[in-house]
Amino acid sequence: xxxxxxxxxxxxxxILPLFGCGKTYENGEVYVYNWGEYIDPDxxxxxxxxxxxxVIYDEFETNEMMYPKVEANAVQYDVVCPSDYMIQKMIENxxxxxxxxxxxxxxxxxxxxxxxxSEEFDPGNKYSVPYCWGxxxxxxxxDKVDEPITKWxxxxxxxxxxxxxxxxxVRDAFMVAQKLNxxxxxxxxxxxxxxAKDCLLEQKPLVQAYVVDxxxxxxxxxxxxxxxxxxxxxxxxQRENEKLIYVIPEEGTNVWIDSWVVLxxxxxxxxxxxxxxxxxxxxxALKNFDYITYGTPNTxxxxxxDDEDIKSSExxxxxxxxxNNLETYHYLGEEGDExxxxxxxxxxxx
Amino acid sequence: MANFLKKLYIAxxxxxxxxxxxxxxxxxxxxxxxxxxxxxxxxxxxTNLLSDSSIMEALLNTLLIALISSVVATIIxxxxxxxxxxxxxxxxxxxxxxxxxxxxxxxxxTGISLMLLFIFFKVKFGFMTILLAHISFxxxxxxxxxMPRIKKINISTYEAAMDxxxxxxxxxxxxxxxxxxxxVFSGLLMAFTMSIDDFIITHFTKGAGVxxxxxxxxxxxRKGIDPKMYALSSIIxxxxxxxxxxxxxxxxxxxxxxxxx
Numbered sequence: 154x155x156x157x158x159x160x161x162x163x164x165x166x167x168i169l170p171l172f173g174c175g176k177t178y179e180n181g182e183v184y185v186y187n188w189g190e191y192i193d194p195d196x197x198x199x200x201x202x203x204x205x206x207x208v209i210y211d212e213f214e215t216n217e218m219m220y221p222k223v224e225a226n227a228v229q230y231d232v233v234c235p236s237d238y239m240i241q242k243m244i245e246n247x248x249x250x251x252x253x254x255x256x257x258x259x260x261x262x263x264x265x266x267x268x269x270x271s272e273e274f275d276p277g278n279k280y281s282v283p284y285c286w287g288x289x290x291x292x293x294x295x296d297k298v299d300e301p302i303t304k305w306x307x308x309x310x311x312x313x314x315x316x317x318x319x320x321x322x323v324r325d326a327f328m329v330a331q332k333l334n335x336x337x338x339x340x341x342x343x344x345x346x347x348x349a350k351d352c353l354l355e356q357k358p359l360v361q362a363y364v365v366d367x368x369x370x371x372x373x374x375x376x377x378x379x380x381x382x383x384x385x386x387x388x389x390x391q392r393e394n395e396k397l398i399y400v401i402p403e404e405g406t407n408v409w410i411d412s413w414v415v416l417x418x419x420x421x422x423x424x425x426x427x428x429x430x431x432x433x434x435x436x437x438a439l440k441n442f443d444y445i446t447y448g449t450p451n452t453x454x455x456x457x458x459d460d461e462d463i464k465s466s467e468x469x470x471x472x473x474x475x476x477n478n479l480e481t482y483h484y485l486g487e488e489g490d491e492x493x494x495x496x497x498x499x500x501x502x503x
Numbered sequence: 504m505a506n507f508l509k510k511l512y513i514a515x516x517x518x519x520x521x522x523x524x525x526x527x528x529x530x531x532x533x534x535x536x537x538x539x540x541x542x543x544x545x546x547x548x549x550t551n552l553l554s555d556s557s558i559m560e561a562l563l564n565t566l567l568i569a570l571i572s573s574v575v576a577t578i579i580x581x582x583x584x585x586x587x588x589x590x591x592x593x594x595x596x597x598x599x600x601x602x603x604x605x606x607x608x609x610x611x612x613t614g615i616s617l618m619l620l621f622i623f624f625k626v627k628f629g630f631m632t633i634l635l636a637h638i639s640f641x642x643x644x645x646x647x648x649x650m651p652r653i654k655k656i657n658i659s660t661y662e663a664a665m666d667x668x669x670x671x672x673x674x675x676x677x678x679x680x681x682x683x684x685x686x687v688f689s690g691l692l693m694a695f696t697m698s699i700d701d702f703i704i705t706h707f708t709k710g711a712g713v714x715x716x717x718x719x720x721x722x723x724x725r726k727g728i729d730p731k732m733y734a735l736s737s738i739i740x741x742x743x744x745x746x747x748x749x750x751x752x753x754x755x756x757x758x759x760x761x762x763x764x
Contacts, residue, residue: 184711184712185711186711188722188725188726189721189722189723189724189725189726190722190723190725190726190727190729191725191726194557209711209712210711210712211710211711211712211714212714212719212722213722214721214722214724214725215725218706221615222618222707225618225619225622226622227618227621227622227628227707227710228628228710228711230711366724366725366727369537369727370537370538370539371539373537373539373540374537374538374539374540375539376539389727393535393536393537393539393540394540445726
């Protein structure tokens, strides 16, 4: 009796997934590999209905988790959304296909300055279309800090002992120290890196914690006064706690861009380009911005925003022309990565 | 005094074990998305959960994979354990060693090697590849929990059944199987939980658009975990709790019935 029951259960459960595949898509499919929670789910449905292309959607959590899966070609993804330095690495390892810009007319909606920034990792703008962008800056709580924060050097102020949150990732932590000293954040000069390391060691006693995504909740919960944070998160924390102010430090910082790229071995290249084109449409980009809250490089979508506060928000849409010391991360090669990692280990262990 | 300390000790253990669950449970009713702020009591995450098709799909996948893989692994594992037991002692030790390696092996090694294997044989990544991977890493756990039971059985009873005219199959199901059933059952449960728990192997063997709960939750790390997941985790926890209570209450009932027979 029990066996029969088990068998019955098994049979029903195996048949279940076969239902619900009623829709037909006459124009084939497209495999999309994106960050988690990085698109409004309605946008995918709208694309499927308009273009009659089925979207097979998959999510990754970090660039580093995405890369081995794409490189091994386990699943034949068509469109992927990596960050700047990872795009450079993928170009160098010949994983990407050149885009046919004629198929992506909406790409003109993306601001000129973002294509300029993209040149740093994608020379000639051959492979990538910017999707989201932002900066790394300082978030501070006006209840706990009575002066305006404008510089990285204020993170070295004894006053804020045990009130500072630093990023717990090699490049982001070193970026702060490198910019503080006026160096490039892509430097592999051992002398410059040594100075940066010493600065970080000097700051260590003042730091409350090295964290990644806990900055968000800790700042909302008034657990720290100052934190280094990604601008996209800053907008969300400000919605939850109005005492928080986001600034881009004077010494300059990291500008990051996540862009859409098409893979070299893509079997649905045209559909992939249609998908990218669709995401560049102003109304769609705006819908995604509302959902993701990360800055959109789509200037046509920016024009559509009603709320003036958001339009001029330092976190979402800073005026980058005010700064002349902004950079994106470059892929430093394995040796460069190792150099950074070793110094970071020294900082963390001492 | 000693009694008080004993109770305190137990209480501390339970606090450490269950306070994370309590926090999760409380947060699942928080209308603010941030853990740092209490935005008021709400049931919206529970109601939204049911209408979120991607989470429900991930839940269904997780349960299907756990169920099918644990049942298949139990069948294969039990048969394998019986066979291993019949080898000479030397061979048996070697074989047991080989089946133990996958359990000690780092999951990421298993995950990547399975991925490469599937690529090599040009298998299309999807639900099937996850299922195959889960069956393969579940088998050693089943063997491990069935083996001690098999060692205990008295081979004479099986032979006696055959002498009395039972076919080997009938003798197995009437005599041997009831003896090893507790081992088989605990193997099944172990395989089921291992399968539900797994993230790394699933990550490397899954295809596009197929998610289990673990991969779904992990992909949300960058943007912050969706409170709907708190709601779902609470439901799963409560379900398991009720099941455990039922399991612990029902056996008493069964025993009484057995005596009446």
